[in-house]
Amino acid sequence: MRVGVVTEIKPAERRVALTPAGAHELAEAGHEVLVQGGAGLGSGFSDQAYVGAGAQIVDGAADVWADAELLLKVKEPIASEYASLNPDATLFTYLHLAADPALTDALVASGTTAIAYETVTGPGGKGLPLLAPMSEVAGRLAAQAGAYFLQDPFGGRGVLIGGVPGVAPARVVVIGGGVVGTNAARVAVGMGAEVTILERSIARLTELELLFDGRARVLMSDPLTLREEVANADVVIGAVLVAGAAAPKLITREMLGSMRPKAVIVDVAIDQGGCAETSTPTTHGDPTYVVDGVLHYCVANMPGGVPNTSTRALTNATLPYVRALANLGVEAALTADPGLRSGVNVQGGKILVPAVQEALDASRTDGDPGRLAA
Incomplete structure (x- = not known):
């Protein structure tokens, strides 16, 4: 052939x-x-x-x-x-x-x-199996991107993701506990962030609890919990996947108003339309934009950076x-x-x-x- x-x-x-x-x-x-x-x-x-x-x-x-x-x-x-x-x-x-x-x-x-x-x-x-390797890469890059764009010169809150003695680390919320979310959480935890993973599957919640063994909070993703966690986050990583379908819009425009000024959304689901209502695809050359004071990183081919x-x-x-x-x-x-x-x-x-x-x-x-x- x-x-x-x-x-x-x-x-x-x-x-x-x-x-x-x-x-x-x-x-x-x-x-x-x-x-x-x-x-x-x-x-x-x-x-x-x-x-x-x-x-x-x-x-x-x-x-x-x-x-x-x-x-x-x-x-x-x-x-x-x-x-x-x-x-x-x-x-x-x-x-x-x-x-x-x-x-x-x-x-x-x-x-x-x-x-x-x-x-x-x-x-x-x-x-x-063919989505998994790029999901692993994208998840790990998502945590790095969140840490990078939290820096003040790049539009973020000026918060060091891992903090220092006497100063709290950044709060990172990962929406979705699949391959992307798990890898994003692993890297964020490794950088010293305070990490929360939101997931809807009971079986997956149990797996994540065992995997992270207390190094990350693992919570059921219901609308009230989602709203509360997003409002208190420095970085939100959208790691939602419905195979073959458009991503659900879990982060509404209204929710942005409750978020911390200059917080960062890294929407890894952008290939499937994004999980935030305000997400639109960006490129490595021009990766971010701001809506209602919240920095959005929506690069549609994140693994292309490595x-x-x-x-x-x-x-x-x-x-x-x-x-x-x-x-x-x-x-x-x-x-x-x-x-x-x-x-x-x-x-x-x-x-x-x-x-x-x-x-x-x-x-x-x-x-x-x-x-x-x-």
Whole structure:
């Protein structure tokens, strides 16, 4: 099979979908690996490294898109790439379609088979194995971002996250106790912050209590507790995930008025639309903005800030699935692995994930039930 890798062109995105080591495994199995020239440079991988691994370097993105039977990316295609989508190729990448009607329209119109990393499930339908590595990175970065932007020169309250003897540390509230939230809390605890984790699952609350062993408060996330904890926080980390669906808006505009001046919201859920009503995507180049005196950090590709680490972690997770798709063929691989099949968001001009369809139905604003609002 011809497996293609293109350069990511989303602003400030420096990851690449496949390491040279991954390319070597595919080439050794007899597959043709096409890598756009310079695709790996942002992650520290030269063209020569890919050539040495058995890949072919292709000058232009258009040629890779046109020739690849399986197209690997990190982030979802942006508008300038929509014309490259075609029904003869399978796209394997992060998509987050519930928050992107325009991309969904383009995928449906193209006839492309689009498999989303974030909805592939593990054995028995449990876990999200291809979302987990980037969630780990994003969670750890979220705590670092909170600490950084709490500093006064960057718009924050001027509070040291770990405090010093005689001075209280920052209060960090993590909304959601999944992979992102757990990793964010671990780093925040390690930096000496006073950490509270809000979670709704009783089973997960018990797991978190055992995991942190008193080093963080673990509370049931009900509306009153959420409101109280957010009001008293220096940093709020939104780590909410509903697989394949838009994130619930748990932090309302009205709640911002009760927060501490210059408090920081780090909304890791921004890929799925954000868990704060006031969240809108930002970039690494321009990461923050202020609403009602509260600093918002809503970078939509946080792991892209550490591309070498992220690319290695992503390939470690995706490569077994890429091998299956290449070795068996797409349809046979989807038939053999129900977890991989759950990653198919669009195929044959149809949306196959109910949560995505529901989110997009809710976004239609022009009164035409056959058209998605852009």
